Amino acid sequence: MSDFPRLWNIEESEFADLFAQLEAPWEALHSLDGYLASLLQKADVSGQVVLSPVPEGVHIEGLVYIAEGCVIESGAFIRGPAWIGAGCEIRSGCYIRGGVIAGSGAVLGHASEFKHCILLSHAQAPHFNYVGDSVLGIHAHIGAGVILSNYRLDGKPVPVRAMGAGERIETGLAKFGALIGDYCEIGCNTVLNPGTILGAQSVVLPLSNIRGTWPPGSRLPG
Numbered sequence: 001m002s003d004f005p006r007l008w009n010i011e012e013s014e015f016a017d018l019f020a021q022l023e024a025p026w027e028a029l030h031s032l033d034g035y036l037a038s039l040l041q042k043a044d045v046s047g048q049v050v051l052s053p054v055p056e057g058v059h060i061e062g063l064v065y066i067a068e069g070c071v072i073e074s075g076a077f078i079r080g081p082a083w084i085g086a087g088c089e090i091r092s093g094c095y096i097r098g099g100v101i102a103g104s105g106a107v108l109g110h111a112s113e114f115k116h117c118i119l120l121s122h123a124q125a126p127h128f129n130y131v132g133d134s135v136l137g138i139h140a141h142i143g144a145g146v147i148l149s150n151y152r153l154d155g156k157p158v159p160v161r162a163m164g165a166g167e168r169i170e171t172g173l174a175k176f177g178a179l180i181g182d183y184c185e186i187g188c189n190t191v192l193n194p195g196t197i198l199g200a201q202s203v204v205l206p207l208s209n210i211r212g213t214w215p216p217g218s219r220l221p222g
Helices: 027-042
Strands: 048-050 059-061 064-066 077-079 082-084 100-102 107-110 113-115 117-119 124-127 130-132 158-161 168-173 178-180 196-198
Touching (some): 027 082, 027 100, 064 077
Parallel strands (some): 059 077, 064 082, 107 124, 178 196
16 A cells, blocks of 8 residues: 555565565465464464473463474463474563464563564564554664554554555554564664554654554654
C-alpha cells in the first residue's frame, strides 16, 4: 500500500511466505495464528521439539519448536504455540505467552514479555520490554524499558493513520502494538502507542512517546 512505508525486506526473511500475499502490513497479525500452526504442523510438532540445550529452571509447555544453537537461560518461561529459530537467545526471566514466532538470531530478553508477535531475524528486545501484537523487523532493536502498547484505554479497535497524518484506516484488531521496520533503533524507556508504524531504519530517541505512521529513515521526535 503506497500510503504506508517500506518496513521489511521480505526476500531476506525466513517467513517470506507469510508476508508475500499481504495487502496491508498489519494483516500479518491477522494471519499469525494460522501461519504459526502451519509451521508447527510441517515440523511435526505435537508437544515440544527442542533441539538446543535447556538448563534446569526453564519451563516449557504447549506446542513449542526450538531450533538448534539457541541459548536458553534458567528462569525462562515458554508457553506455546511458539516457534523459536536457530541461534536465538532466550534470557533469564523471559516470558513467552504464546503465539510467538522468532526468526534466527533473535534476542528475547531478560524480564521481557512476548505475546502474539513476530520477531524477524536478529531482532532484539533484550531488557525489560513488552512486545505484544507487534512485528519487529530484521535487526530491529528496542532499548531497555521500551513498551509496545497494544490496547486502547477506551477498548475500541485500533486504527492506523496513513503517512503524513492521512486518513484513518480501521484494522479490525482489538489489540495491535507496533510494526517496526528493519534496522530501526528505539531508545530506552520509549512507549510506542497502539497502531504505531515505523518505516525501516528509523530512530526513536530515548524517553519518547510515539504514535502514528512514519516514513523510512525518520528521526523521532523530529
